[in-house]
Amino acid sequence: KKFQDSLPIICFLREMKSKHDTRKLTHSIKVGIALVLVSLLYLLDPLYKQVGENAMWAIMTVVVIFEFYAGATLSKGLNRGVGTILGGGLGCLAAAFAQEVGGIGNGIIVGISVFIFGVAATYSRLVPKIKKRYDYGVMIFILTFNLVAVSGLRAEKVMQLARERLSTIVMGFSVCIFTSLLVFPIWAGDELHDSLTSRFEDLARSIEGCLEEYFKFVAEKEKQSSFSFSPCKSVLHSKSKDELLANFARWEPWHGKFGFSYPWGKYLKIGEVLRDMAANMLSFKGYLHSSTQSSQDARGLIKEPCEVVGSSLAWTLRELGESIKKMRKCETTSLITPKLKSMRQELSQAISPSTLGELENSDGIEIASFVF
Amino acid sequence: KKFQDSLPIICFLREMKSKHDTRKLTHSIKVGIALVLVSLLYLLDPLYKQVGENAMWAIMTVVVIFEFYAGATLSKGLNRGVGTILGGGLGCLAAAFAQEVGGIGNGIIVGISVFIFGVAATYSRLVPKIKKRYDYGVMIFILTFNLVAVSGLRAEKVMQLARERLSTIVMGFSVCIFTSLLVFPIWAGDELHDSLTSRFEDLARSIEGCLEEYFKFVAEKEKQSSFSFSPCKSVLHSKSKDELLANFARWEPWHGKFGFSYPWGKYLKIGEVLRDMAANMLSFKGYLHSSTQSSQDARGLIKEPCEVVGSSLAWTLRELGESIKKMRKCETTSLITPKLKSMRQELSQAISPSTLGELENSDGIEIASFVF
Numbered sequence: 001k002k003f004q005d006s007l008p009i010i011c012f013l014r015e016m017k018s019k020h021d022t023r024k025l026t027h028s029i030k031v032g033i034a035l036v037l038v039s040l041l042y043l044l045d046p047l048y049k050q051v052g053e054n055a056m057w058a059i060m061t062v063v064v065i066f067e068f069y070a071g072a073t074l075s076k077g078l079n080r081g082v083g084t085i086l087g088g089g090l091g092c093l094a095a096a097f098a099q100e101v102g103g104i105g106n107g108i109i110v111g112i113s114v115f116i117f118g119v120a121a122t123y124s125r126l127v128p129k130i131k132k133r134y135d136y137g138v139m140i141f142i143l144t145f146n147l148v149a150v151s152g153l154r155a156e157k158v159m160q161l162a163r164e165r166l167s168t169i170v171m172g173f174s175v176c177i178f179t180s181l182l183v184f185p186i187w188a189g190d191e192l193h194d195s196l197t198s199r200f201e202d203l204a205r206s207i208e209g210c211l212e213e214y215f216k217f218v219a220e221k222e223k224q225s226s227f228s229f230s231p232c233k234s235v236l237h238s239k240s241k242d243e244l245l246a247n248f249a250r251w252e253p254w255h256g257k258f259g260f261s262y263p264w265g266k267y268l269k270i271g272e273v274l275r276d277m278a279a280n281m282l283s284f285k286g287y288l289h290s291s292t293q294s295s296q297d298a299r300g301l302i303k304e305p306c307e308v309v310g311s312s313l314a315w316t317l318r319e320l321g322e323s324i325k326k327m328r329k330c331e332t333t334s335l336i337t338p339k340l341k342s343m344r345q346e347l348s349q350a351i352s353p354s355t356l357g358e359l360e361n362s363d364g365i366e367i368a369s370f371v372f
Numbered sequence: 373k374k375f376q377d378s379l380p381i382i383c384f385l386r387e388m389k390s391k392h393d394t395r396k397l398t399h400s401i402k403v404g405i406a407l408v409l410v411s412l413l414y415l416l417d418p419l420y421k422q423v424g425e426n427a428m429w430a431i432m433t434v435v436v437i438f439e440f441y442a443g444a445t446l447s448k449g450l451n452r453g454v455g456t457i458l459g460g461g462l463g464c465l466a467a468a469f470a471q472e473v474g475g476i477g478n479g480i481i482v483g484i485s486v487f488i489f490g491v492a493a494t495y496s497r498l499v500p501k502i503k504k505r506y507d508y509g510v511m512i513f514i515l516t517f518n519l520v521a522v523s524g525l526r527a528e529k530v531m532q533l534a535r536e537r538l539s540t541i542v543m544g545f546s547v548c549i550f551t552s553l554l555v556f557p558i559w560a561g562d563e564l565h566d567s568l569t570s571r572f573e574d575l576a577r578s579i580e581g582c583l584e585e586y587f588k589f590v591a592e593k594e595k596q597s598s599f600s601f602s603p604c605k606s607v608l609h610s611k612s613k614d615e616l617l618a619n620f621a622r623w624e625p626w627h628g629k630f631g632f633s634y635p636w637g638k639y640l641k642i643g644e645v646l647r648d649m650a651a652n653m654l655s656f657k658g659y660l661h662s663s664t665q666s667s668q669d670a671r672g673l674i675k676e677p678c679e680v681v682g683s684s685l686a687w688t689l690r691e692l693g694e695s696i697k698k699m700r701k702c703e704t705t706s707l708i709t710p711k712l713k714s715m716r717q718e719l720s721q722a723i724s725p726s727t728l729g730e731l732e733n734s735d736g737i738e739i740a741s742f743v744f
Contacts, residue, residue, distance in 0.1 A: 024498045032491035035518060036483050042522040043479040056519060063515040068498070107415040111408050119404035126396045126440070143435040146407060147428060150414040236651065240612040279608065279651040 026184050031066050034179040038062045038172055054168045061172030066180065069188035071248030073180040077173045078251070079137030084169055087144030088162045090117070094145075095152025110149050117145055132247060181253075188248035189258050193325075195245075196267055199238070199274050200321025202231040204314035206278075235278040242271045270324075398556050403438050406551040410434045410544055426540045433544030438552065441560035443620030445552040449545045450623070451509030456541055459516030460534045462489070466517075467524025482521050489517055504619060553625075560620035561630050565697075567617075568639055571610070571646050572693025574603040576686035578650075607650040614643045642696075 041047050041055035048055065065080060067073045094117075098109040121142045124130050130138065148162055246264045413419050413427035420427065437452060439445045466489075470481040493514045496502050502510065520534055618636040 024495060027498065028491045028495040031494040032487040035490040035514075036487050039483060039486050039518065039522050043483060056523070059518050059522065060515060063511060063518065111411060111415060114411050115404040115408050118407040119400045122403040123396060123400040126399065139435060142407075143432060146411065146431050146435065150411050150431065151428070236608065236647075237611045239609045275608075 023186055027068055030179045030183055034062050034066055034175050037175050051168055054164045057165050058168040058172035061169050062176055065176050069248045070180050070185045071188040071252040073176055075251040076136055077176055080140050083137040083140030084144045087141040088148050091145040091148025094149040114146055118142055187252055187255055188245045189252050192245040192249055192267055197321045197325040199235050200317045204317040206232050207310050207314045232278045236275055242268055395558055399440055402551045402555055406434050406438055406547050410547050423540055426536045429537050430540040430544035433541050434548055437548050441620045442552050442557045443560040443624040445548055447623040448508050452512050455509040455512030456516045459513040460520050463517040463520025466521040486518055490514055559624055559627055560617045561624050564617040564621055564639055569693045569697040571607050572689045574607055576689040578604050579682050579686050604650045608647055614640055
C-alpha cells in the first residue's frame with residue numbers, strides 16, 4: 001500500500017479516477033506483470049533451453065486464467081489443471097489402445113473415441129450444476145483429450161509431450177497465483193460483502209425518498225422530482241451478479257475477516273429477501289405517479305404515522321446493514337423486534353379510517369418482519 | 373428434420389427426454405461431429421502433410437468456439453479471427469522492431485511492448501461495453517500478440533508461422549460454422565422470442581391464480597395452496613439471460629421469420645416492462661399471507677368487479693403475447709385500450725367503499741396501461 005502511494009503516476013491516476021477505476025487499473029497492471037514474468041521463459045536463454053516451444057503453453061495459461069477476482073483466477077486455474085490431467089490421461093490411454101490395434105483401425109478407433117468423449121463431455125457441460133462451477137474444466141478436458149489422442153498417432157513419445165506441457169501449464173498457473181493472490185489481491189468475497197451491505201442503505205434511502213415524494217403537495221410535484229427508483233431496480237437485478245461472486249468467493253482461501261468455510265450461501269439468501277423487498281418498493285411507483293389518487297386531505301391524515309413508520313423502517317434496515325458490515329451480532333435485535341410489532345399495531349389503527357396510501361407501509365412491514 | 377426422425381436411437385431418446393433435452397443432445401452430437409471432422413486434419417495423411425503440427429490450432433478453435441447458440445458461435449468465431457489478425461500483425465511489428473535494435477535491447481523491447489499492450493488491452497476488457505461484446509476478441513488479441521512478439525525472437529520466419537496458424541484457425545472456424553449454422557441450428561433469437569412470449573402467458577396465469585387465492589374462504593386456505601409465485605420470480609430475474617440472448621441474436625444472420633436488422637433491442641424493452649409488472653405481482657404476496665387482512669365480508673364485496681378486471685387483464689396479456697408470438701400487428705388494440713379505460717373507471721367506483729384488497733388491481737392496471 002505504501003509503495004503504491006509513493007509512485008507519482010499512480011497517485012495522479014488515482015486522483016483522476018474513482019476507487020472502482022483504481023481497482024481496474026491495478027488489475028491491468030498485474031496482468032501486465034504476469035505476462036512479462038511468463039515471457040521470461042522465452043526471453044532468457046537458460047530458461048528457454050529447458051522448456052523450448054512448450055513455453056507457449058505457459059503464456060496461454062496466464063492469458064486465459066487471469067481474471068479480475070482472485071477467486072475466479074483460482075477456480076479457473078484449478079479447473080484447467082484437473083481438466084488437463086484427466087484429459088491427458090484418458091487421451092494417452094486411447095492413443096495407446098489405438099496403437100495396439102494398428103493399421104487403419106488405429107485412426108478409426110481414435111475418431112470414435114474423440115466422438116464419444118466429445119459428445120458426453122459437451123452434454124455434461126449443459127447440466128446446470130456442472131456448468132456453474134466446472135464448465136471451463138470440462139472444456140479443457142475435451143481439448144486436451146482430443147489433442148493427446150489425435151497426436152498420439154504421430155508423435156512416438158506422447159507421455160513426454162504431455163508431461164512437458166503439464167509442467168509449463170503449472171508454471172503459468174503459479175505465476176498467475178503469485179500475482180493474483182499476493183500482490184494487491186481483489187477478493188470476490190469483499191465485493192460481495194460490500195455490495196450486500198450497501199444495498200441495505202440503498203433500500204433505506206429509497207423508503208425515505210418514496211415517503212417524502214408521496215406526501216409532497218401537488219404543486220411541488222409538478223417540479224422535476226429528484227427521487228428515482230433506480231437503486232431499487234439495481235437491487236432487484238442483483239441476482240446473477242451475486243451468484244457469480246458467491247461462486248468465486250467459495251474458491252477463495254482464508255483472507256481478512258473471512259474464514260475458510262465462510263457461509264457465502266447465507267449472503268445469497270439475504271440477497272433474496274432484499275430483492276423481495278425491492279420488488280415491493282417498486283410497486284409503490286404506481287401510487288406515486290397515479291392520478292386517481294386519494295385526495296391531499298386523506299394523505300394528510302395518514303402522514304404522521306406513515307412518516308414515523310417509514311423512518312423507523314429505514315433505521316432498522318441501516319442497523320441490520322451495519323451489523324452485517326461489521327460482522328457483529330446485531331446488538332439491537334432485542335430493540336428491533338418489539339419496535340416492528342408496535343409499528344404494525346400503530347398501522348392497523350391508522351388503517352381503520354382506511355385510506356388508500358396506508359397499504360404501502362403495511363406491506364413494507366410485512367416484508368421487514370419477514371426478514372426476521 | 374426427416375432424417376433425425378428416422379433414426380431409431382434418437383426417436384427413443386426423444387421420447388425419454390423433454391424438448392429442451394433434445395436440443396442439448398443435438399448440440400452435443402454436433403460438437404462431436406465437428407471434433408471428428410477437424411481431427412481428420414491429423415488422421416488423414418495427405419491433409420497432415422499440408423498443415424503439420426499446426427492442425428492443433430484448428431482443434432483448439434473448434435473446442436473453444438463451439439457454443440450452444442448459433443449466434444454465440446458466430447460471435448466468438450469472428451472475435452477470435454479479428455483478435456488473431458490484429459494481435460498477429462502488431463506482434464510481427466513489435467518483433468521486427470526489436471530485431472532491428474538487436475542485442476540485449478531486443479529482449480527488453482519485447483518485454484516492454486508485452487507489458488504495455490497487456491495492460492492496455494486488459495484495461496479495455498473491463499470497460500462494460502467492450503466486455504459485453506468483444507471480451508473474447510481482446511483476450512485472443514493479447515494471447516496472439518504475446519506469442520508472436522515473444523517467439524519472434526527465436527523463430528526466423530514469424531510471418532510464415534503466423535500465416536499457417538491463421539489458416540488452420542480459419543479451417544476450424546469453417547467447420548464450426550458449417551455444423552453450427554447448417555445442421556439443425558439452435559438460434560438464440562428463437563429462444564429469446566419464445567421466452568418473451570411465454571412470459572405473457574405466465575403473468576396472465578399468475579394474475580388469475582392470485583385472485584383465486586385471494587378470494588378463497590379461510591377454511592380452504594388452510595389446505596395447501598397450489599398457487600406459487602415462482603413464475604413471477606423467474607420473469608423478474610430474466611434480465612441477464614435476456615441481455616445475453618439479445619447479444620447473441622444480433623450476430624445471427626437472417627433466418628426463419630427474423631430479418632437482418634431485426635429490432636432485438638425492443639425485446640429488451642418489453643422484457644423490462646414485464647419485469648416491472650412481475651414486481652407488482654410479487655408485492656401482492658404480502659396481501660395473500662397477511663393475517664391482519666380485511667374481513668371475508670369486505671372481500672366478498674369487491675369480489676365480482678375484481679374478478680372481471682382480473683380476467684380481462686389476463687385476456688389482454690394473452691392477446692398481446694399471442695400477437696408478438698405470431699408477429700402480426702395486434703388486431704385487437706382498438707378493443708383493448710377502451711377496455712382498460714372502462715376497467716379503470718369500474719375500479720375507481722368500486723374503490724369508493726374503499727376496501728383494502730382493491731388496490732392490488734388498480735395497481736396492476738397502472739402497469740398494464742403503462743404497457744401501451
